[in-house]
Amino acid sequence: MSSHAAESPEPGASTPNHEDQANEPAEITFDEHLHPARPKSLRFRPRVRAPFVRRSLAQDGPPTGANPAYVSWLLSQSMLSDANEISQQFSGQGSMWQNPFARPHPRSAVDTASVWFTAYPLSLITRPEESFLKAMADETLWKAFSEIGIQAVHTGPVKRAGGISGWQLTPSVDGHFDRISTQIDPAFGSEDEFRQMCGTANWYGGTIIDDIVPGHTGKGADFRLAEMKYADYPGIYHMVEIDPLDWQHLPVVPDGADSVNIDAATEDWLAKAGYIIGRLQRVIFYAEGIKETNWSVTRPTVGVDGVERRWVYLHYFKDGQPSIN
Template sequence: MAPGRPAPAALFRSLLFCALVGACLLLLLGGCARRAPHAAPPAASGLPRADPGYLQWLERQSMLGQAPELAAQVSGTERLWHNSGEAVRVPVLLRAAPNWLSLDGSSLAASRPLFAALGAARLPEKLPALGLEGLFLAPVGERADIWTAESPDGGATDDSRRPAAPASLTPDPAWGNAEDFGRLAAMAEEAGVQLGGELIPAATGLGPDFILQARQVPRFAGTYAMISVPPEAWGDLPEARGEWDCRPLDAAGVARLAERGLLPPALLRDRLHWAAPSGWAATGEVRGADGQLRRWVYRHGPHVLAPVLHWQDPTGRARRIFSAASIRQTGLEGQTLTGLRFEALMGLDVAPDGTGAAAGAAGEAPLERAALAPGLEALDEAAREIHRYGGWALQADALPPALAPLILTGPVDFTRDAATPSAAARALLTGDTAPLAGLLRAALAEGVDQSRLARGPLGEGGLGPEAEGETPATLALRALGLPASPPAGTADGRTLREACLFVLGWRIGLPGLAFLSPQELTGALAPQGGGEGLTPVWETASGHAGTAQALRLAFGTLAEQEGKPDSFLRAVGRLLLARKASGLALGRLVAVSGGRDGWLAALSALPEGGMWLTVGNASSKRRTLTISLPASVGSATDAAEAVPGLAPPRLGAGGRSVEVELDARQCRHVLLRH
């Protein structure tokens, strides 16, 4: 191991960074003291310009305003020389923390702020016995809806009800304060549990930095991809009711501004068939610090209240925001795994031929890195900085599988596999395992390192986009045609449990990082009467705030399940413990069988010898399958525990095949030893 890297007992965290935790807490407390728009000076003072006091207050809330203080912690010091930016130390993290619990604060109910609630429940101490070694908290940054809801002119937008993205490096009040985080981090350190989370996304919320750039405050110029539109072209913009009444530009409006030379005629992104929705939008008339009225067009992400940071701007201000976020999260807070959401930057560059033609559409040649500029460049640079502070970088967006080889040629440690969980969910619903088999075979043929893939929900309300807004329990009820809440002890309850394990089995039973959420582990179901609901973070159903909004739980809360050996939580935990003990996260996918008639098998070689076999039966009937093996083995056993009512796995002649019995819609995991 290279000198200067963190010690193994603390997952290679530098003692230097631990010593900086106190400084981090002071910074966090300082940030928490500057809260809430209602404490701001008045936005309007009768002056023919934006109120200077209000602008100064906004600067103190902004991400860019916090960057110098954070950068000063490392700039010009020896701290930048402790770790290589190019180091890829995937095996270290996979051995220490292959299995993660993923928490999204917007989807959880607790009687107190979440950092405090997690600490009061002593959750980090409980996780290792459940097979979970990591706690991924995302998104944590303060969300931008407080700014749009209380904008200085009272303006509103058609997208005001959309989920607000973070627009601050300061934790959202729903998560809590620095003291609570510090106690949680210390508890996790003592328990050997790693912490992780996401940086600010490339498409942030509409917050202080955006407002200050639109106010023409010089030090914020170039932060976002924004262009000032001269008054003579305002007729080409949609009407707006106020400063922050942001409106999308239609194709005709974009074309008119392109004819004026204000917007590019085409971007590489325009021809990426898989890219998330994005486009150009316009603000209302914004009065600047100089007293001038301006209207702006800017690039937005999923909706108009998600402006995109301008990575290519020569001022480098967007890069400084990401750098400051990395210093805070990885360097000062000591979080091990850092998620990066840079999808909004993919293809955000002018097409060289002016047509917007880019590889990647159906039937075209494989994508090249240049077609995704500056997205991959930004990912690589952010990953290098995270490495320099001793952490690991995770590409957290749900991107097409074809991008994995491109992403993993750079310094990014892990990239998200959203396609495999989605295909597993579809297999349960349809009984068709062919799409899942096709994905695994394609990855095998392309030589994708499965150990560098991450599967499962990362934020997003506890459900990844691959689940299409449905928990495994909801999917299972649909597939099985069961009533809304089958009793856990009935045959229907056992069938529901096995169907949920089928969905989760295709992330637990493959190499790489596995993420699970409270929604998945509790069997969360849609609330009565429809709409959105919350899952208790740990407490019993009667012990958390917002009980009226609680999701129905097929398996019970985590607290209720913890003490029951036969609970769903404990069954998943036994699989996760076996996964870690075998080293499967570090394994190598070597063979894929089946894909027809509703069954599929994936065989992975283990780092210390032997193999892990994951077999799924998505059909509606019990079946016995014989799986050929690439090499002779001496024993075959269930990876975690015997399956009631089914015969144990049996080896064929010479140990070159294994016979596995499965019930309908069931996944089984078999350890093969030489």
């Protein structure tokens, strides 16, 4: 009996048809179903229909919650307020449903661009009088990227960061990873230059990967409004109002500071009193006398209702980076 005959299947047994398997259509993606023959560059993408124009408000009077002008100015700087306004351009529109979401697709991201150039804004040396974003929009740069196989640029954080103290902006405490605004930081360029960068990248078949900091913000307008208990802004953060009768257990905030880190004993007392969840698994950036726990307490702050409050808030990183709830 030949070896071929020995390997023949039993009579009546089904034989897999490899040709049929090879020709069996693979499951198509939602995007392929929606745009079966449209090149990627021409596929519809939901986007802001018009540049967002921020109101310019006068700075008048004391920077307290009792001053309506100050509260209005903070709202004009607030990321949550901006988001509510920008979302109106998408709410109820079919553009919201043009792409699948709610399930991570890391392989799709890699398929789109498998080789990235990460450009940390503070570390990039540009030509004289040239902004970071203008440098990243340079056509010669993208031509070189396309020739050596770089398919995407990750910009790093380019939005305004740091904090607000009174009417003044304060600098970043962690390399611009303490975002306080939806605006491009003027130190890195303008929105027009950002759009130019995206256009140049698209021309050379590249992708721009913007940056977000999802775990925390800086102490910008949103945090200041939360301190004043404006609307539901405290709910943005993991922050808890402390009863004035219990302020005796809280440390005094030093002059010139807006908060102070609590020690382990105070953390334990607040946990037992039911204010906070207590000690966390680790303390990042631990430094004795500076950051001994992941919790800090604010100075007394007058709210929009005229009530003075103190808050204990969570910050996994530095005290200028309150954690989002």
